[in-house]
Amino acid sequence: MRQVSKLPDWEKKLIKRCQSGDLCAYDQLMQRYEKKVYALCYRMSGSKDDAADLAQETFLKAFRALPMFKGQASFSTWLYRIAVNTCLDEQRKRKKRRQLVSLDQALKTEDGELPRQFPDEAPDPLTVTVTRELQAEIQALLTKLPPAQRAVVVMRDLEGFSYEEMAAVLQIKMGTLKSRLNRARARLRELYRQKEEQICVLTHQKRKGG
Amino acid sequence: MTCEDVKAGMAEYLDGLLPVEQKAAYEKHLQSCAHCRRLAVETKNAVEWLQQAEELVPPPNLRSSVLKTLQQEKQRRRRLAPGTVQMIAAAAVFVLLIIGNLLPGSDNYYIGTRSSGSPAAYESYGQEVDVRAAAENEDSLLKTADESAQEGLADTGRQNQTDRLRPTIIPLRTAANLLLSTVLICLLLLARKKRRELLP
Ligand SMILES: [Zn+2]
Numbered sequence: 252m253r254q255v256s257k258l259p260d261w262e263k264k265l266i267k268r269c270q271s272g273d274l275c276a277y278d279q280l281m282q283r284y285e286k287k288v289y290a291l292c293y294r295m296s297g298s299k300d301d302a303a304d305l306a307q308e309t310f311l312k313a314f315r316a317l318p319m320f321k322g323q324a325s326f327s328t329w330l331y332r333i334a335v336n337t338c339l340d341e342q343r344k345r346k347k348r349r350q351l352v353s354l355d356q357a358l359k360t361e362d363g364e365l366p367r368q369f370p371d372e373a374p375d376p377l378t379v380t381v382t383r384e385l386q387a388e389i390q391a392l393l394t395k396l397p398p399a400q401r402a403v404v405v406m407r408d409l410e411g412f413s414y415e416e417m418a419a420v421l422q423i424k425m426g427t428l429k430s431r432l433n434r435a436r437a438r439l440r441e442l443y444r445q446k447e448e449q450i451c452v453l454t455h456q457k458r459k460g461g
Numbered sequence: 462m463t464c465e466d467v468k469a470g471m472a473e474y475l476d477g478l479l480p481v482e483q484k485a486a487y488e489k490h491l492q493s494c495a496h497c498r499r500l501a502v503e504t505k506n507a508v509e510w511l512q513q514a515e516e517l518v519p520p521p522n523l524r525s526s527v528l529k530t531l532q533q534e535k536q537r538r539r540r541l542a543p544g545t546v547q548m549i550a551a552a553a554v555f556v557l558l559i560i561g562n563l564l565p566g567s568d569n570y571y572i573g574t575r576s577s578g579s580p581a582a583y584e585s586y587g588q589e590v591d592v593r594a595a596a597e598n599e600d601s602l603l604k605t606a607d608e609s610a611q612e613g614l615a616d617t618g619r620q621n622q623t624d625r626l627r628p629t630i631i632p633l634r635t636a637a638n639l640l641l642s643t644v645l646i647c648l649l650l651l652a653r654k655k656r657r658e659l660l661p
């Protein structure tokens with residue numbers, strides 16, 4: 252009940268119009284949130300095409316579910332929850348597919364040719380130069396985090412969500428959120444250190460070789 | 462404060478969310494513990510490195526493609542699915558069929574002529590009642606009903622030829638069943654056809 256007041260008047264009106272099927276109102280609402288929704292989807296999926304699909308799916312789901320939205324949470328929280336859940340569901344599906352594919356690939360390895368099914372797989376460190384591929388590196392590192400941990404790191408460190416907002420989006424307790432964020436950042440720290448060490452080894456080898 | 466406490470409070474410490482007195486205890490531990498200090502610095506570095514991630518711009522057609530899909534859904538809902546009208550009509554006919562067969566006493570109405578004076582007329586009346594009863598024993602078989610009706614009509618022809626007036630009795634119920642069943646089947650076929658047309 253406390254959170255109903257969180258909804259500003261203009262948004263309340265806009266949502267009411269959307270609930271009665273007004274698509275112009277929904278366009279306005281989307282305009283306000285598309286950037287963040289898209290960013291969440293991109294960081295979770297690691298590819299532009301997937302992000303566009305996921306963001307679109309999020310907005311479609313949200314519109315269809317809007318009649319059920321009673322203002323228990325703020326609209327943004329509700330929308331981001333749909334976005335994060337859509338992304339996590341996709342990750343789950345993908346993991347299943349990947350398990351099937353890896354079985355498939357085990358048979359193909361004899362040919363020495365592995366089809367690259369997943370472009371969001373970590374790029375080959377040999378081909379990555381620090382400056383040119385920084386963005387790709389960042390996304391590659393994020394993609395190595397387990398999806399649930401990736402979600403909190405993306406929300407907090409890239410999108411600047413508050414702890415309260417994240418707990419509300421994920422519908423978890425504050426204590427659970429804090430420990431998840433800590434675990435996520437610890438994992439991130441380890442991945443970052445591994446990456447740095449690899450770069451050191453590579454430059455060292457290069458210097459030796461050259 | 463133990464090293465475990467420091468690990469558990471790391472996120473809040475780095476985000477500047479620890480209350481003043483806890484922050485002081487935290488920093489005191491960091492000063493005395495090299496291990497935790499290293500973890501804090503490395504975590505901070507990793508997060509700051511990550512934060513170099515570029516700002517993302519959603520594709521320009523994101524909203525329009527969502528709206529297009531929603532518009533299509535709206536129109537689909539507004540239009541009745543093809544074949545619905547035929548299905549409703551078929552349902553109505555079916556209900557009529559049921560009601561017609563549940564109504565008591567409608568067997569007593571007959572179509573036809575009956576010469577009241579002729580005793581032969583009464584003889585043949587008895588015959589035709591038998592035919593009708595036979596037909597009704599297999600009331601699900603429309604063919605039988607059909608035959609009985611035709612027989613009645615054929616009889617009329619013969620009667621006209623011989624110029625003898627005999628009662629022609631077609632049970633109204635059978636006739637109605639025949640007609641309504643035909644209409645029902647036609648409507649169902651039409652509904653199916655309309656629905657098939659929708660499929661790509
Ligand atoms: Zn320590």
